[in-house]
Amino acid sequence: MALSSDEGSRFADLLKGHEEAVGAAWTEQIAATLRGRLSHAELQRQTTELQKGFQSALAGGAQDIGDDAAAELRAQLSDLSSARARQGFTANETAISVFALKDAVLKVLDNGDPNVLRDYVAFSAFIDRAGLFTFDSYVRAREELIADQAEQLLELSTPVVKLWDGVVAVPLVGTLDSARAQVVMERLLQTLVDTGSPYAIIDITGVPAVDTQVAQHILKTVVAARLMGADCIISGIRPQIAQTIVALGIEFGDIATKSSLADALRHVIRLTGTKRQER
Numbered sequence: 001m002a003l004s005s006d007e008g009s010r011f012a013d014l015l016k017g018h019e020e021a022v023g024a025a026w027t028e029q030i031a032a033t034l035r036g037r038l039s040h041a042e043l044q045r046q047t048t049e050l051q052k053g054f055q056s057a058l059a060g061g062a063q064d065i066g067d068d069a070a071a072e073l074r075a076q077l078s079d080l081s082s083a084r085a086r087q088g089f090t091a092n093e094t095a096i097s098v099f100a101l102k103d104a105v106l107k108v109l110d111n112g113d114p115n116v117l118r119d120y121v122a123f124s125a126f127i128d129r130a131g132l133f134t135f136d137s138y139v140r141a142r143e144e145l146i147a148d149q150a151e152q153l154l155e156l157s158t159p160v161v162k163l164w165d166g167v168v169a170v171p172l173v174g175t176l177d178s179a180r181a182q183v184v185m186e187r188l189l190q191t192l193v194d195t196g197s198p199y200a201i202i203d204i205t206g207v208p209a210v211d212t213q214v215a216q217h218i219l220k221t222v223v224a225a226r227l228m229g230a231d232c233i234i235s236g237i238r239p240q241i242a243q244t245i246v247a248l249g250i251e252f253g254d255i256a257t258k259s260s261l262a263d264a265l266r267h268v269i270r271l272t273g274t275k276r277q278e279r
Contacts, residue, residue, distance in 0.1 A: 029100035050073075057072070201234075233264045
């Protein structure tokens with residue numbers, strides 16, 4: 001049920017004429033659901049801005065939340081959703097903050113007038129659609145936030161460490177899926193370019209299991225590093241992983257493999273020492 005222009009205009013006048021009463025009641029309703037997690041001053045600021053947004057949209061002839069006249073109101077609701085998502089509030093708590101406007105308005109209405117009650121039904125439907133828009137906006141904002149956090153965690157979980165001149169190491173911890181393998185490869189190759197290192201140690205001690213997919217990711221990384229002129233040593237080949245690799249028929253070819261990071265370091269020291277002697 002969409003608001004008519006007359007209904008919207010009447011409610012815009014009502015919001016303007018009872019601005020303080022509606023704002024106070026609305027703030028009180030929201031505060032009861034958020035249980036003190038936002039200050040009263042911040043809630044009052046939010047409700048005042050939103051109240052003006054609803055008033056402007058209705059006075060401008062908005063009959064639905066998707067109308068052009070409600071563009072500014074939609075922007076305000078989106079900003080509210082993004083802020084609440086970052087602050088850790090739930091989607092329900094965020095949407096209820098909008099739905100609470102209905103109760104706040106009901107307190108200032110003349111309930112004995114049937115025409116006013118009919119207008120209120122239409123206005124209530126407008127608020128419902130605004131609340132659903134807020135819910136959807138929250139979900140999108142939350143998904144973007146989670147995706148950003150996942151990307152940051154992915155980068156933090158794949159460090160490339162320069163051990164000394166000419167040697168870098170990639171300590172892998174956890175599952176190595178396609179997305180993470182791509183990040184490992186990109187960070188390793190970039191570090192090889194930045195440092196000019198001829199050796200890289202890929203340590204899989206913290207990888208719980210190695211299957212065909214994980215082995216393929218590691219092999220691709222080694223091949224890419226070789227194309228950059230760097231040799232890779234794979235360390236952390238525990239007995240269980242060695243048995244799994246043999247059972248799966250995975251071939252590492254001429255790639256150097258060691259049981260521990262310490263063995264890999266000793267191997268690299270011998271290689272770098274030999275090269276220095278040859279020079």
